[in-house]
Amino acid sequence: LEDIVEDIFLDLLPASCTTKYFTSKRSSFDIFTRIENILLALGAEVVRTPTEASFSDLKSHIGVAFRLQKELPNAIILDQYTNIANPLEHYDKTAEELLYALDDNLDVLVAGAGTGGTISGIGHKLKEIVGVDPIGSILSDPEHNEVSAYEVEGIGYDFIPTVLDRDIIDLWMRSNDKDSFETSRLLAKHEGLLC
Incomplete structure (x- = not known):
């Protein structure tokens, strides 16, 4: 079982598995319909x-x-919300890949925070971490727990996942849907990055 369809899409379990169930938040984005069609x-x-x-x-x-x-x-x-293997994998693998690709020349990492696994794992390996949290989520400020809707998928929550180490994050930045989607389109167009 996987509770985030876009994450399992990256893994694509072998087709030989006999039964696979995925739960998916409803989304208006066409990419998630395509992901679901592939899984089906x-x-x-x-x-x-x-x-x-x-x-x-x-x-x-x-x-x-x-x-x-x-x-x-x-x-x-x-x-992935409570499994310590989530941030450990990013500590052992993702952070090492970043450092290798950048010849150990990385000053600041700016990353969205969802389950907290990626940003916590990489953060422990690197240091100077900026967490991005959509307006409407409480990850950046749990005391301010006014949750509201946002369209950006994969980051932000209405609870604090167990694996999110808030102490590793030096600065939080709040994002809004409009700027997030415009930036995503610009990165795809000019840098070839799909995010």
């Missing part, structure tokens, strides 16, 4: 969940994944 072609069952469902809501992508884990025989969830 590989024999997966995609369960759509409401985007507005909070982390603790049984209807959320996480709540549905854990319900399915109880209902389906031999089902497992790697649970």
Whole structure:
């Protein structure tokens, strides 16, 4: 079971797996429809969940994944929100890849914060980390817990994931949907980066 469809798309489990279930927040973005179609072609069952469902809501992508884990025989969830292997993988691999690609010449990392695994793992390896959190999320300021809707996928939450080490982040920057999508399009057009 995977509770974030865009993450599992990057991994694409072998088609030989007999049963695969993925929960997915509803999204208006065409790319997620394409991801779901690929997963369906590989024999997966995609369960759509409401985007507005909070982390603790049984209807959320996480709540549905854990319900399915109880209902389906031999089902497992790697649970990137609490699994320490998440930041460790980014400490051991992603950070090393960045340092290698940049000849150890990296001054500042600016990265979105979702589960916290990437930014926490890389942050422990590097240092001087700027976390990007969408307006409407509470990751950058848990005391200010006024959650509101935002369209950017993959970063921000209405809870603090266990694996997010907030102490590793030197500075938080808030992002809004309009600027995020415009910047994403510019990076794709001028740098060939899909983000």
